[in-house]
Amino acid sequence: MWGSIPPRNPNFTGRVDLLHALGDRLKSDVFTAVLPSALHGMGGIGKTQIAVEYIYQHLGDYDLVWWVEAANPTHIRASLTELAKVLDLPRGRGSQHGRSSGS
């Protein structure tokens, strides 16, 4: 299952070493791999492209791949809410943010 992943760039080229290094780092985390932890650099240098290419090369290795746009907290929350829906997670204590009732 995967969601919200940007389309693959058919013109993606090179980056073989980086993709391998990324794989090594992600595999040390058995249950959950968080991609951006391994990607940083100047704007436009190709971080998103590497993440996207990695995902398409390894879709079969994961039960779930979810793209979380982290530009701002609202994006993050919306994306995780979408994920919760897809997973059919029950809305529980955790979904109510802040001090709502009572105390």
Ligand SMILES: Nc1ncnc2c1ncn2[C@@H]1O[C@H](COP(=O)(O)OP(=O)(O)OP(=O)(O)O)[C@@H](O)[C@H]1O
């Ligand atoms: N390996 C690649 N092969 C071909 N084109 C690439 C590659 N890497 C980057 N590009 C081109 O450069 C553009 C910018 O790359 P990308 O969006 O990944 O940058 P970024 O580092 O995520 O930038 P930002 O920090 O602004 O998010 C892409 O839209 C693509 O056209």
Ligand SMILES: [Mg+2]
């Ligand atoms: Mg980017």
